[in-house]
Amino acid sequence: MSLRRVVIVGAGAAGIAAAQALRGDGYDGALTMVGDEPHPPYDRPPLAKDVLAGSRPVADLTLCDAGRTTDLGLDLRPGTAAVGLDVAARRVQLADGGTLPYDGVLVTTGVRPRQLPGTRHLGNVHVLRTVDDAQRLRAALVPGARLVVVGAGYLGCEAAAVAATAGVHVTLVEPGPTPLPGLGGPVGALLASLHRTHGVDLRTGGAVRAVRSRGNRAVGVTLADGAALDADAVLLALGSTPATGWLAGSGLTTTGGVRCDAYCAAAPGVYAAGDVARWWHPAAGRYVRVEHRTNATAQGIAAAHNLLAAATGGAPRPYEPVAYAWSDQYGRRIQILGDLTGHDGQRVVDDPGDGHLVVAYRRAGRVAGVVAVDRPRVLRDWRPLVDRPWPDTVPPT
Amino acid sequence: MRVTVDVDRCCASGQCVEAAPDVFDQDDDTGLVVLRAERPTAAQLPGVRRAVAVCPTGCLGLADR
Numbered sequence: 001m002s003l004r005r006v007v008i009v010g011a012g013a014a015g016i017a018a019a020q021a022l023r024g025d026g027y028d029g030a031l032t033m034v035g036d037e038p039h040p041p042y043d044r045p046p047l048a049k050d051v052l053a054g055s056r057p058v059a060d061l062t063l064c065d066a067g068r069t070t071d072l073g074l075d076l077r078p079g080t081a082a083v084g085l086d087v088a089a090r091r092v093q094l095a096d097g098g099t100l101p102y103d104g105v106l107v108t109t110g111v112r113p114r115q116l117p118g119t120r121h122l123g124n125v126h127v128l129r130t131v132d133d134a135q136r137l138r139a140a141l142v143p144g145a146r147l148v149v150v151g152a153g154y155l156g157c158e159a160a161a162v163a164a165t166a167g168v169h170v171t172l173v174e175p176g177p178t179p180l181p182g183l184g185g186p187v188g189a190l191l192a193s194l195h196r197t198h199g200v201d202l203r204t205g206g207a208v209r210a211v212r213s214r215g216n217r218a219v220g221v222t223l224a225d226g227a228a229l230d231a232d233a234v235l236l237a238l239g240s241t242p243a244t245g246w247l248a249g250s251g252l253t254t255t256g257g258v259r260c261d262a263y264c265a266a267a268p269g270v271y272a273a274g275d276v277a278r279w280w281h282p283a284a285g286r287y288v289r290v291e292h293r294t295n296a297t298a299q300g301i302a303a304a305h306n307l308l309a310a311a312t313g314g315a316p317r318p319y320e321p322v323a324y325a326w327s328d329q330y331g332r333r334i335q336i337l338g339d340l341t342g343h344d345g346q347r348v349v350d351d352p353g354d355g356h357l358v359v360a361y362r363r364a365g366r367v368a369g370v371v372a373v374d375r376p377r378v379l380r381d382w383r384p385l386v387d388r389p390w391p392d393t394v395p396p397t
Numbered sequence: 398m399r400v401t402v403d404v405d406r407c408c409a410s411g412q413c414v415e416a417a418p419d420v421f422d423q424d425d426d427t428g429l430v431v432l433r434a435e436r437p438t439a440a441q442l443p444g445v446r447r448a449v450a451v452c453p454t455g456c457l458g459l460a461d462r
Contacts, residue, residue: 017450020450021450024446024450043454043455045408045453045454063455293453293454294410294412294451294453296453297450297451297452297453298412298451301450301451324410324411324412324453326408326409326410333409333428335409335428376409376411376423376424376425376426376427376428376429377423377425377426377428379411379428380411380414380423380428383411
């Protein structure tokens with residue numbers, strides 16, 4: 001069918017990458033983007049880093065300023081939530097009662113942070129997903145304040161590092177044995193040491209039993225082992241769930257993300273990209289969903305290309321990237337190459353001391369990926385080895 | 398065309414080196430982007446455009462002059 005109307009639902013990194021790719025590939029029809037936040041598309045990784053630290057202005061985060069919006073011929077509608085998708089009739093239903101008919105739609109609605117039940121009304125219990133979240137949390141990071149961070153994933157670790165550096169008394173609670181438990185022992189031990197050196201009270205193996213409150217304020221957190229932590233603010237960094245509620249009744253499979261084929265297609269004319277998409281990764285041989293900034297851009301481009309290809313008789317391309325993510329903590333850069341999910345072995349391949357470290361991960365006899373702490377050159381040397389057979393000997397570094 | 402780089406934003410992903418190895422490199426110590434050719438040839442331009450598009454922090458650009 002001819003492609004004259006494309007709607008992008010979700011005004012984040014994946015959505016804007018898709019918009020740019022569509023125009024770059026020559027699409028000249030109508031292009032509409034809706035997003036539930038009141039802001040034009042912006043970059044999220046700095047929220048837990050420079051923005052929280054106050055070293056980067058929020059205005060700097062934009063991924064699409066007014067001039068670029070005009071250049072792209074983009075009908076950008078911030079503050080406009082989608083509430084439904086009619087796949088058969090090819091219409092997006094909006095919260096304001098309007099509908100957007102489309103020939104092709106890209107679903108890029110991202111994720112929502114997990115909450116703890118019964119804490120939503122507490123003004124000093126924070127999550128960190130949006131720029132507004134970041135500004136609220138930043139206001140709480142005053143020297144001497146007591147912050148409890150629940151969850152030592154990427155977000156929790158980065159926020160804890162920023163807060164501790166700002167003179168906040170930070171307790172970091174993590175149910176696993178180390179921070180970033182998915183990365184295993186050696187990297188986890190290094191990170192644990194890094195946080196403790198900077199004064200963070202790290203409670204691994206710790207689960208939250210209750211958030212204690214008085215009125216509309218949290219006053220502390222009680223852990224499963226009975227420890228009672230006092231808090232002026234609490235950050236919930238418990239991971240996220242795909243923002244697919246608006247797709248209920250659409251007929252799309254949305255368990256664990258919008259299920260797509262290898263071409264990022266969820267249904268005829270419906271494509272998904274970024275944090276919300278769960279697609280068949282041909283090289284990995286399974287469905288994957290990736291919540292990383294690099295993937296948002298790359299998948300937005302791929303989904304846009306394949307949407308256009310399907311409409312114009314072009315050649316669609318399977319989307320099978322090598323994942324990449326990074327995290328900044330206390331001036332250290334942690335780089336994660338490859339998908340480490342379900343790894344069944346790991347080996348320290350470079351340990352020059354002083355907090356530098358490189359660990360390779362194995363899965364089913366192959367190199368699943370590599371994690372490097374302040375060793376970008378070694379990481380680069382390993383890049384061609386990802387998905388190749390696991391080497392019996394460590395390549396020279 | 399001229400390649401622009403805002404190295405303060407670089408996250409050392411190496412995506413640009415994958416896309417256009419003749420134009421981009423990474424610093425050995427920091428992994429940050431190093432520009433090898435500020436004015437790419439016509440043959441290099443498609444790779445540079447790919448690099449600009451896939452950079453996860455948007456630190457790369459192409460200017461007319």
